[in-house]
Amino acid sequence: MNLERMPNEEKLGLCRKYYLAGFVFLPFLWLVNVVWFFKEAFVKPVYTEQIQIKTYVKRSGLGLLFWVTVLTTWITIFQHYRAEWGAVGDYLSFTIPLGIP
Amino acid sequence: MNVSDSEEDSYNERTALVVSESPPLPSYRPEPDPPNDSPTKRPGLSRRSGPPQGVSEELEDEEELTLKYGAKHVIMLFVPVTLCMVVVVTTIKSVSFYSEKTNQQLIYTPFSENTSSVGRRLLNSVLNTIIMISVIVVMTVFLVLLYKYRCYKFIHGWLILSSLMMLFWFSFMYLSEVFKTYNLAVDYPTVGLLIWNFAGVGMICIHWKGPLQLQQLYLILISALMALVFIKYLPEWSAWVILGAISIYDLVAVLSPKGPLRMLVETAQERNEPIFPALIYSSAMMWTVGMASPGDAQETDEEAEHSGGGAEPEERRPRSNTDDELEEDRGVKLGLGDFIFYSVLVGKAAVTGGDWNTTIACFVAILIGLCLTLLLLAIFKKALPALPISITFGLVFYFSTDFLVQPFMDNLAANQFYI
Numbered sequence: 207m208n209l210e211r212m213p214n215e216e217k218l219g220l221c222r223k224y225y226l227a228g229f230v231f232l233p234f235l236w237l238v239n240v241v242w243f244f245k246e247a248f249v250k251p252v253y254t255e256q257i258q259i260k261t262y263v264k265r266s267g268l269g270l271l272f273w274v275t276v277l278t279t280w281i282t283i284f285q286h287y288r289a290e291w292g293a294v295g296d297y298l299s300f301t302i303p304l305g306i307p
Numbered sequence: 308m309n310v311s312d313s314e315e316d317s318y319n320e321r322t323a324l325v326v327s328e329s330p331p332l333p334s335y336r337p338e339p340d341p342p343n344d345s346p347t348k349r350p351g352l353s354r355r356s357g358p359p360q361g362v363s364e365e366l367e368d369e370e371e372l373t374l375k376y377g378a379k380h381v382i383m384l385f386v387p388v389t390l391c392m393v394v395v396v397t398t399i400k401s402v403s404f405y406s407e408k409t410n411q412q413l414i415y416t417p418f419s420e421n422t423s424s425v426g427r428r429l430l431n432s433v434l435n436t437i438i439m440i441s442v443i444v445v446m447t448v449f450l451v452l453l454y455k456y457r458c459y460k461f462i463h464g465w466l467i468l469s470s471l472m473m474l475f476w477f478s479f480m481y482l483s484e485v486f487k488t489y490n491l492a493v494d495y496p497t498v499g500l501l502i503w504n505f506a507g508v509g510m511i512c513i514h515w516k517g518p519l520q521l522q523q524l525y526l527i528l529i530s531a532l533m534a535l536v537f538i539k540y541l542p543e544w545s546a547w548v549i550l551g552a553i554s555i556y557d558l559v560a561v562l563s564p565k566g567p568l569r570m571l572v573e574t575a576q577e578r579n580e581p582i583f584p585a586l587i588y589s590s591a592m593m594w595t596v597g598m599a600s601p602g603d604a605q606e607t608d609e610e611a612e613h614s615g616g617g618a619e620p621e622e623r624r625p626r627s628n629t630d631d632e633l634e635e636d637r638g639v640k641l642g643l644g645d646f647i648f649y650s651v652l653v654g655k656a657a658v659t660g661g662d663w664n665t666t667i668a669c670f671v672a673i674l675i676g677l678c679l680t681l682l683l684l685a686i687f688k689k690a691l692p693a694l695p696i697s698i699t700f701g702l703v704f705y706f707s708t709d710f711l712v713q714p715f716m717d718n719l720a721a722n723q724f725y726i
Contacts, residue, residue, distance in 0.1 A: 231500065303491060
C-alpha cells in the first residue's frame with residue numbers, strides 16, 4: 207500500500223476505516239493509523255479531504271493515549287498487588303513466576 | 308526469482324493443511340510447509356537477439372538496467388531473510404523451549420527417532436521425509452487443481468484460516484514461552500489484549516490493506532514463528548533429510564514441464580491475473596487497480612510453498628508491460644516458504660551446532676546461495692526455485708563446519724595456536 211499512489215478519497219476512506227476498526231479494542235490499529243497518516247494529515251499541502259483525515263488522526267491519537275494510560279495503570283496495579291491478592295491474583299495470571307519474590 | 312516487466316509472475320504454492328486437521332491429540336500440528344521457491348520470472352524484457360545497428364547504446368542501457376536491478380534486489384532480499392533468521396536464532400538462544408527435546412511429534416513425522424541403532428534411525432528419518440514430502444505434493448497438487456478450476460473462495464478461506472491460526476495460536480504459544488523464560492507474571496487480560504491486537508492488525512495488514520513495511524514485518528514474523536515450530540517438532544535427522552528432499556522437490560516442481568508449480572504459473576499467465584496473492588513477500592509497492600498507467604513491477608518472485616498458516620496475500624494486480632518509468636515499483640518477491648526453510652536450517656544449526664561458528668557459517672551459505680539464485684534469475688529470466696542452491700550450500704557448510712572446522716578450531720584454541 208503506497209499512500210502516494212492512492213487518490214484522496216481512498217485515503218480518507220482508509221483512514222476512516224482504520225479509525226472505526228480501532229474501537230474493537232485495537233489500540234495498535236490506532237497507532238498504525240496515526241503513524242501512517244501523520245504525514246498526510248499534517249505535513250502535506252492542503253487538499254479537500256485533509257481536514258477529515260486530520261480529525262481521524264487526532265481522534266485515533268486520543269484513543270491511543272487513553273488506552274496506553276489504562277493499560278499502564280492496570281499493569282502497574284497488577285504487578286504490584288498480584289502477590290497480595292492471593293487466589294484472585296493467581297486466577298488472573300497467565301504465567302506465574304517461579305521462585306520467591 | 309524472476310524479473311519481469313510483464314505481469315507479475317509470482318507463483319506460490321501453498322500446502323496448507325489447516326482445514327483438514329482437527330488435532331485429536333494435544334500435540335502441536337503446524338502444517339508443514341512445503342516450500343517451493345520458484346522464482347518465477349516472466350520474461351518481461353524480450354530476449355535481445357542481437358543489437359541492431361546503432362542501438363548498441365540502448366542495449367547497454369538495458370543490460371545495465373538488468374544488472375542494476377540485480378544488485379538492488381539482492382540487497383532488498385537480504386534484509387528480510389537476515390531479519391527472519393536473526394529472530395529465529397535469537398529466540399532459540401534465549402527461549403529454551405524451542406530447543407528442548409520433546410516426545411511430541413507432528414503427525415506428519417510419525418516415526419520416532421529414539422531408536423537404538425543408527426540404521427533404524429536413518430530409516431525412520433527417511434520414512435518421515437517420504438511422508439512429509441508426499442503430503443506436501445498432495446497439497447500442492449490439490450491447490451493447483453483448485454486454482455485451475457477457479458475455486459477462489461475456497462482458497463481464500465483456506466488462507467485466511469491458516470493465517471488466523473498462525474497469528475493467534477502460534478504467537479500465543481511464543482508469548483507464553485517468552486514470559487516463562489523471563490519469569491514474568493502476566494495476567495490474562497493483558498495477554499488477551501496483546502494477542503488480539505497483534506493478530507488483528509496482522510490480519511488486516513496481510514489480507515486487506517496496510518502499510519507496506521508493517522505487512523513485510525508481519526510476513527517475516529510469521530515465517531519466523533513457523534520456522535520455530537518446525538525446529539521444535541521435527542526430529543533431528545528427519546529435519547535435515549526433509550530440508551534436502553524439499554530442495555530437490557522444489558527443483559523438480561518448478562523446472563519440470565509437468566511440475567505443479569510450473570502449471571500454476573502457466574495457468575495464471577494464461578488468465579492474466581496474479582497467481583496467488585498469498586505467501587509472497589514483496590519488497591516493492593504495488594500499483595492499485597485504479598491506476599491509469601499501470602507500471603509493472605519487475606519482480607523477482609520466488610515462490611515458496613508455505614503450508615499451514617502464514618497466508619500473506621500480497622495485493623497484486625496484473626500489470627501490463629510498460630516500458631516507461633515506474634522503476635520505483637519494481638520489487639522483489641520471495642515466497643514465504645523460502646524464508647521458513649532458510650530459518651529452519653539456520654535455527655537447527657543454532658540448536659545442534661557446537662557454537663556460533665556453525666550458525667554463522669550456515670547463515671553466510673544461505674546468503675551466498677540467494678545471491679547465486681538471483682544471478683541465475685537475471686540470466687535465465689524464468690522461474691527458478693530458490694531453495695536448492697541455498698539449502699545445498701547450507702547443508703554442506705553445516706556438516707563440514709560441525710564435523711571438520713569445529714574440532715579444528717577447538718584444537719587450535721586449546722593448544723593456543725593462532726593462525
